[in-house]
Amino acid sequence: MAQYQCNTCGAEAEQEQGAAECCPLCAAGNVVNPKLQAAETAKANDAFRAQAPLGGHPVYQGRVVATRGVSAEGPEFVTRALLETAAFDNFTEDNDPYGDHSMGAVQVFGKIVWWKLDLYDADYRYGADEPLDHKNTRRVLTLLLPSEY
Structure with missing residues (x-):
């Protein structure tokens, strides 16, 4: 079934x-099928994150933003946070309950940084209608400190 x-x-x-x-x-x-959709979304999210430090992915379009707290730590901190986020692969049932690889936490210079991927329409105004429609879906990768949530 x-x-x-x-x-x-x-x-x-x-x-x-x-x-x-x-x-x-x-x-x-x-x-x-929610399980298949989550698995396909996870593949796209992983590919987007992996290419983010290199300027973006050719298929999965989007942008990276850092909150004021992360930005206040300085450019070296932000760069390291993005690199750690790109390399993150420690997904478990606890930190990835939907199986779409849309959130995680990394440690940067002794501080925890959360990252979150949200899917929007092509104009970044609304949520993506069809997350697997890569021509009309945009990803926003946000780096934030737990205290900013």
Whole structure:
């Protein structure tokens, strides 16, 4: 059995075999398998993070921002935080409950830095309608201190 979720109305359903073609509740064709979507999003998030220190990824577009607290630590701190974030791969059930690799924590010069990846539309105004539509999805990688959350 595979679980599917409608991105239009939020309804969830299980199907024995094959992919669901439409939502049984609202008949929308915007139905996804949440586990497969999370796995694909994780791959894209990992690729984006890995390329962030090098100026960006050619397919997964977005930007990196640092909060005032992180920026106040100086350029060397920010650079090291970005490098540590790019290399992060210690995902567990506790720190990655959705399996999409969208948040983590690294240690930089003895301080904890959190990082968070959010997915937006191409104009950075709203959340991404289709996270796997890489032409219209933008990633924002935010570096922040726990005290700023």
